Amino acid sequence: MRFEAAILDLDGTLLDSMDVWEQIDIMFLQKRGLPVPENYVTEICARSFEEAAQYTIDLFGLTEKVDDMVREWNEMAVYEYARHVKLVPYAREYLKMLKESGIKLAVATGLPEKLFVPCLENNSVLGLFDALCSTDEVVRGKEFPDVFELAARRLEVAPDRCLVFDDVLPAVRSAKQAGMLVCGVYDKYSAHHQTEIEKISDRYIKDFTEAPLPGWEI
Template identity: 40%
Template structure:
């Protein structure tokens, strides 16, 4: 496959295209309350960049739970499915921006840690699924995490576009670092759950936005 021509944009979902991070926090609040476990301030910061199975294993180990990682991940999936299918909204002007890029001829992909069921429900709910040529999960890579650039490189390969011609949109510092290490241009979406990392994100990203109305019109 020739990957030297064309332009592409690769998007994270949670906290980037979807204004969804509050959903995960509420799931944590409800889950921890149901187990009578105190939810400490550092927990969200530690698990933010993990995929669900990693979060489950970490939570089980940290709090001495008797669930299996698969059981816990399935429980959380069920808790978030309703929210993603009914209450999650797109980030400001995300739909309009995707429509613009698609009409310009750019190739578009999602790079996410969300489970297939949750991501499909969320994208369909906010009306963006039809814009994407490829949807890539960290599960499709050997790294299985956004600490590695593999998910972005896999997305670029599937799109048939060279890494240097890809623009990545992310909200987490570890993800911004990973995409930059792949030789891609990276724009960061400001999200309240990345507030503590905002100075480092601004220093590393090619640009920072809080609204897709301000996203680059040329990739």
């Protein structure tokens, strides 16, 4: 099976941004005198902002409203994404190679548009993408296939011809549930799930120098 489209996650996959979120999470919880639980960042990164806020409220028994928490996170993140967050090594070269080879490109992310569009623009890759999809546009987060299915529809490519790149286990699972090819991507925050991700994925890479080339067949 050859792929005609690549659907790519951002945080931890295309963007070297997980440390930014770790710092935001630490600052957010420290303001409330709360510790950062082990695997907290991994638990929330596959969820939409609203789902992550509700998870945090439930985890700590907070009385704050979801909308207020999302607003605070956004305010903390907007500056960093627009100016400081960079692509992971070799990502730009890989995207350009795919585009030049006629492969359609889409983003499928849990980030809101106000964060990822300025970031992709600042990294000079926004124009490479044929579709930009966020979990803000669907009912459920990336532990369900909704955002991947949305990307396939916008690209007008059959799911089984789409290759999804993601670094977290719930998203890898849901992309497979959507009938798509999956390339698992190493990220230190998901290293404890690496064995499971490798088992589910059609390909697993440490960085984009190992990514499948156009014409790749399983």
